[in-house]
Amino acid sequence: MFRGSNFVKNVNTMLPMRQKTSTFNLLRSHIGKKGGLMPFSIVLSVLGNLIGMIPFVCVWLIIRLLFTQGASASGNEIVRYAWWAFGFSILFILLYFTSLMLSHLAAFRLERNLRYSAMQKAVHMPLGFFTKNSTGKMRKVIDDNAGIIHTFVAHQMPDLAGGITVFVTTLILMFVFDWRLGLACLIPLVIAFAQFYLMMGKNYAATMRQYMTSLEAMNAEAVEYVRGIPVVKVFQQTVYSFKRFYDSIMDYNKWVKEYSASMKKSMSVYTVAINGFAFLLVPLAIILIFIGGNWQQVSLNLIFYVLITPFFGQCIMKLMYVIDGYRQAGEAVKRIEAMTDEKQQLVTPRPSTPMPAIYDIRFTDVSFRYDGASKDALSHIDLIIPQGKTVALVGASGSGKTTLARLIARFWDTGRGVISIGGVNVKQIHPEELMKHISFVFQNTELFKTSIRDNILYGNPDAVPADIDRAIELAQCREIIDKLPAGLDTKIGTEGIYLSGGEQQRIALARAFLKDAPILLLDEATAFADPENEQEIQQALRRLMHGKTVVMIAHRLTSVTDADTIVVMEQGRIIEKGTHSQLFQKKGLYRRMWNEYQQSVQWDIRKTTKYA
Structure with a gap:
């Protein structure tokens, strides 16, 4: 009798609103x-x-x-x-x-x-x-x-x-x-x-x-x-x-x-x-x-x-x-x-004045709660990220690091408080304009089943071949592309052609180099890379981060020691702030996290047998 096909969890409560039509x-x-x-x-x-x-x-x-x-x-x-x-x-x-x-x-x-x-x-x-x-x-x-x-x-x-x-x-x-x-x-x-x-x-x-x-x-x-x-x-x-x-x-x-x-x-x-x-x-x-x-x-x-x-x-x-x-x-x-009919993103008219040339990011008493959640994911966040500086967010899983970073790009709008870029509330910036000024490199890289060239061009569709070549060199991608049968025109996912996680990450970095946005959000960018790819990615990241306002999230604490500021988060709140040396001397949460991380790196499995 039926010939049909959970989406959003509140879909059933929304449907009766339209029953009269x-x-x-x-x-x-x-x-x-x-x-x-x-x-x-x-x-x-x-x-x-x-x-x-x-x-x-x-x-x-x-x-x-x-x-x-x-x-x-x-x-x-x-x-x-x-x-x-x-x-x-x-x-x-x-x-x-x-x-x-x-x-x-x-x-x-x-x-x-x-x-x-x-x-x-x-x-x-x-x-x-x-x-x-x-x-x-x-x-x-x-x-x-x-x-x-x-x-x-x-x-x-x-x-x-x-x-x-x-x-x-x-x-x-x-x-x-x-x-x-x-x-x-x-x-x-x-x-x-x-x-x-x-x-x-x-x-x-x-x-x-x-x-x-x-x-x-x-x-x-x-x-x-x-x-x-x-x-x-x-x-x-x-x-x-x-x-x-x-x-x-x-x-x-x-x-x-x-x-x-x-x-x-x-x-x-x-x-x-x-x-x-x-x-x-x-x-x-x-x-x-x-x-x-x-x-x-x-x-x-x-x-x-x-x-x-x-x-x-x-x-x-x-x-x-x-x-x-x-x-x-x-x-x-x-x-x-x-x-x-879910709450759509508030789209404001394009600003009559140009975007400011200063790209510092400021959180002022920001709180945020996910739909249906019983408590805030972020609570009373006050944070300044100066232009051209790198701020690293560290903390246990679920502490609010990713939520904080994604609020900058308006993945969601804040429930309370203000997030501003260059003194302008992000809600007053047109979404297209905002996206032009932010680059993302996430741990789960999305590459489309099209050519390598097209995947890189998503960073800047108007780029000329010379710009693409420069982005490839900066992202350490040349050796990857040279070994592919059709080079840049090789289509991913066809005829058995696939890239490893680290190689995909470097293609994503090339995309970010091509976009060359002044604000960079990095979320576990080296999470799935093997040691060889990680070294290449780290070199590319250092080039990409130069002169940009960077917010990076990492569980590998060795990758954040050079950050200008390290922000330690716990249960949606900022617990500590400072450089690596400052936080290490405080002997607080960061010091404990660092010691535990070092122990996990040095830990190995040894099995005693009659031969050893």
Whole structure:
């Protein structure tokens, strides 16, 4: 019955905000110019379904001729009815095909507009939105739900119009031929609609929402699982090791089983009723004949009902799926819009005065709490990072280092306090302008499956070849590129060409050199590098950091000893500040961290055997 696809955890609480807007209005707002095709599609569907009933009448007329006239029936008349049945069948196919073609054109445009609109809104989301929500989740919410909406518009909207037409027309014909047999047809019809109401009752919207949430969670986790298959194979893991994926499968499995079990009685009764017209018609026809009815007329009418009721039952079954599709489409539109209705990044008009030439960074009583969290991730942060100086953030995992650094680039907006660059509140700087002045080098380097050249050019799309070559030399990438089959034009991820973590990091550094932004954010830039690559990366980093305002995060304390200021964080607060020598002499948290780090570096495993 379902043909659909957890995203943001508050999606369910957001959805009721849009309940007052009908699904058709939501679809109309996105369909664009191709929306004019839908009325034509609906009209053709109505005409096609009406014409599609004529062959049944023609077959009945042939049977009536044979039944009433027997061997003396006119062969020419029978052939004429047969040709009519054939001709109207062909016309029905042509009209229905044209109707579907027009509805598909409108549906493709609607699907394209929904995806485009969602991605346009995603562009204006704060960067923190993308760290909180995986690409797998985003893809599933946008892609799968757009597909559900496409199916409804392309197939089910024409079927809705045609189905209602056939339902009303057939119901009228049933009473025109024999009102007594027509009344008999109402009995299974009433039973079917009663069961349909039970299945599609007031709880159905909540049920559909739960279904789609469960399916989206499983699909999103599946994407993340597939991306981690190399790790699965290397460490001989199974799906059970990926708890979130396994739990999402079990949750979906449990929900579907329970829902299916709750529906089996109603669905069984509905199916039997909708296909059980003959069980009432035949006994009633026999009774009518025995009480003195015209046996020929009653028999002919019965034959008509036997011919038309399967078509009628199929029409009602199709209407049930159309209503189900309508509910799914409405839910799908709301889910896409719920995602894109999350708090978007405040975009201020471009400043009338140029950006200041001073790139010092100042935190003034800054506090920040993640959505849904019970306590602040950062609390009352006061910090000055002078222009051209390097500030290192150290502390245990979860102390707020990464959050502090990312607030500079407006991954999120602060809940309290002000972050300023050159005396200008970052909220007053247009996001595009802000991004021009900040470079990032993270521990998880993102390289796209395109050429090395294109990956480097993301730093500055307008760079000339000489600038690219200089960035490559500064980032210590020349030896990497020289060993690739097509040099800079080698595409990553094709024909077995992949780069190690350290090599990817050096390509990311080349990108940062090409951008040459005055502010540099480094988050565990050497975390995944082997010793050889780490040395190359450290040399490149020293060149990249020269003359820039740098905020660096590192767990390897040896990499921060040369920083102008080391900021020690614990539970979202700044505990200590100073140079390496100053903090070492204080014998505080930094001194303890340094001693523990040195012990971990010197620690090794020794195994005593009879040979040693």
